[in-house]
Amino acid sequence: MNDHSLINFLLSIAGAAALLIWAVRLVRTGVERGFSNQLRLWFRLSANNRLIAAGSGIGAAIFLQSSTAVAVLVSNFVTKGGILAATGLAILLGADVGSAIVTQLLLVRQSFLVPLLMLIGVALFLRSENSTARQVGRILIGLSLIFVSLDMIRAATGPMVANPGTQMVMGYLGRDLLTAFVIGAGFAWIVHSSVAAILLFVTLAGQSILPLNAAAAMVLGANLGGAMIAYVLTLSASHASRKMVVANLVLRGGGAMAITAFIAGFPDLLEWLGSEPARQAINLHLAFNLLLAILALPFVGMVSTFVGQFVVDKTAVNNGLLPTSALDPSALDRPQRGLDCAARELLTMGQKIEQMLIAVEPLYDTWDAASAQSILDQDAAIKQTHLDLKLYLARLGRSGLDDDMGRRSMELAATSTSLGAASDIIARIMLGLAKRLDSQNLQFSPKGRKEIGNFFDRVQHNIQLALNVMMNQNPAEARELIAAKEKVGRVEQKLQRYHIGRLREGLVESIETSNLHQETLRALKQINAGFSVVGYPILAKSGDLLKSRLS
Numbered sequence: 001m002n003d004h005s006l007i008n009f010l011l012s013i014a015g016a017a018a019l020l021i022w023a024v025r026l027v028r029t030g031v032e033r034g035f036s037n038q039l040r041l042w043f044r045l046s047a048n049n050r051l052i053a054a055g056s057g058i059g060a061a062i063f064l065q066s067s068t069a070v071a072v073l074v075s076n077f078v079t080k081g082g083i084l085a086a087t088g089l090a091i092l093l094g095a096d097v098g099s100a101i102v103t104q105l106l107l108v109r110q111s112f113l114v115p116l117l118m119l120i121g122v123a124l125f126l127r128s129e130n131s132t133a134r135q136v137g138r139i140l141i142g143l144s145l146i147f148v149s150l151d152m153i154r155a156a157t158g159p160m161v162a163n164p165g166t167q168m169v170m171g172y173l174g175r176d177l178l179t180a181f182v183i184g185a186g187f188a189w190i191v192h193s194s195v196a197a198i199l200l201f202v203t204l205a206g207q208s209i210l211p212l213n214a215a216a217a218m219v220l221g222a223n224l225g226g227a228m229i230a231y232v233l234t235l236s237a238s239h240a241s242r243k244m245v246v247a248n249l250v251l252r253g254g255g256a257m258a259i260t261a262f263i264a265g266f267p268d269l270l271e272w273l274g275s276e277p278a279r280q281a282i283n284l285h286l287a288f289n290l291l292l293a294i295l296a297l298p299f300v301g302m303v304s305t306f307v308g309q310f311v312v313d314k315t316a317v318n319n320g321l322l323p324t325s326a327l328d329p330s331a332l333d334r335p336q337r338g339l340d341c342a343a344r345e346l347l348t349m350g351q352k353i354e355q356m357l358i359a360v361e362p363l364y365d366t367w368d369a370a371s372a373q374s375i376l377d378q379d380a381a382i383k384q385t386h387l388d389l390k391l392y393l394a395r396l397g398r399s400g401l402d403d404d405m406g407r408r409s410m411e412l413a414a415t416s417t418s419l420g421a422a423s424d425i426i427a428r429i430m431l432g433l434a435k436r437l438d439s440q441n442l443q444f445s446p447k448g449r450k451e452i453g454n455f456f457d458r459v460q461h462n463i464q465l466a467l468n469v470m471m472n473q474n475p476a477e478a479r480e481l482i483a484a485k486e487k488v489g490r491v492e493q494k495l496q497r498y499h500i501g502r503l504r505e506g507l508v509e510s511i512e513t514s515n516l517h518q519e520t521l522r523a524l525k526q527i528n529a530g531f532s533v534v535g536y537p538i539l540a541k542s543g544d545l546l547k548s549r550l551s
């Protein structure tokens with residue numbers, strides 16, 4: 001092969017792999033934006049049954065095209081105490097199986113699927129006014145591009161089958177399974193998608209480029225790499241959440257290493273998994289994760305408890321550390337840098353309020369004086385941050401700001417005020433409501449508590465979206481945030497109607513907690529509105545916001 005042909009080959013493979021990675025991310029983004037609330041509801045309903053938890057993990061991973069995305073979502077539930085670490089581990093084991101099923105589905109297609117999926121997807125995305133329909137369009141476009149990228153890989157690798165140099169390199173990987181395993185884990189980590197990595201390896205095996213033993217080792221290595229992605233993404237999560245993710249890493253990564261060693265000793269066993277190399281490699285991935293889930297599910301409690309002994313509780317370690325501020329006094333004579341410092345401080349403020357909201361929900365079920373005091377202390381700290389931020393922006397304005405910087409300064413001050421109000425609602429109203437439930441020995445009706453829990457989840461999801469908008473200033477996400485605010489208002493009205501319906505039925509629990517129920521819904525709606533403020537300046541700048549709703 002001459003240099004020109006080699007360069008064309010490398011460009012073709014790199015381009016096809018890049019398209020595959022991006023297409024998988026496109027599908028995941030569509031599901032996260034369009035159906036994340038439904039996924040969160042699945043996880044909440046699976047809290048009391050490990051088999052249902054594993055099933056919900058399978059379904060979520062199929063929709064999200066990623067077990068890593070499931071791990072991040074479940075991490076939020078474990079952090080706020082909505083589900084136990086053992087249940088979360090059961091969901092992750094199911095998600096690993098779901099991710100393996102995804103790779104099976106993406107290798108089976110008909111020629112008409114690509115144009116059909118692309119046609120419907122583009123039509124939905126460009127023509128639909130409904131946000132959910134647009135995300136369905138995004139998902140269909142992503143699926144069609146996955147198929148296109150796999151065809152590109154097959155076309156690019158076709159001429160390489162008989163190349164002596166290729167056969168020599170790939171033959172070495174077939175003899176050195178440890179190196180193949182490490183390459184598989186590293187590639188999955190680099191592309192941040194075990195699905196994309198495994199599809200690439202299996203396609204190369206199907207083209208007879210990659211020996212079966214090497215493909216099997218790389219597929220198993222990608223399982224370790226996929227588990228490592230979730231581990232790194234949740235490093236700052238709570239102890240319980242990290243315990244769950246580390247347990248999954250130990251099980252999935254350790255199991256992958258063990259099976260690789262077993263294959264090195266008994267390579268003929270792969271013939272049981274299919275008649276063709278590609279089918280054998282992809283079936284190995286599914287069989288490994290399915291076997292791991294079956295063997296580990298009965299012991300998820302024991303495994304998570306054991307692993308928890310070796311996971312450091314960073315919250316406890318950091319208790320003695322002094323809080324730091326992003327408001328750098330030395331930046332006051334450099335307005336743009338000063339505004340960036342204020343924006344960073346505002347983001348930290350929003351993250352602290354998010355943690356307050358996560359901490360207050362369990363108090364509606366079981367009152368804990370220490371947790372309540374922690375929320376009050378955090379509110380006091382946020383009030384001080386709000387004051388410091390206003391004074392910092394005022395001092396920044398003394399040096400003279402141009403129109404754009406002055407507008408940005410006012411936006412930051414207004415957002416700080418809205419977030420401060422959200423913190424006050426949690427500490428003053430919601431904490432008071434939880435205390436009244438405890439002091440009067442009251443409980444919401446089962447339906448009422450479930451509705452409030454689901455509404456909590458919806459608002460928390462919107463808060464996370466708002467924090468993303470604060471970081472990236474993305475007009476598309478800002479538009480999604482404002483649309484979510486409108487939807488929260490409609491959902492709140494619907495839940496109020498449901499509550500009134502239970503009052504008409506004469507349910508004692510609903511009557512006793514009526515005011516507490518309605519005030520909680522209103523408080524959550526106000527908190528959501530406080531965070532949604534961050535989207536308006538971005539939409540005003542992009543021209544997506546009407547100046548008035550009056551006709």
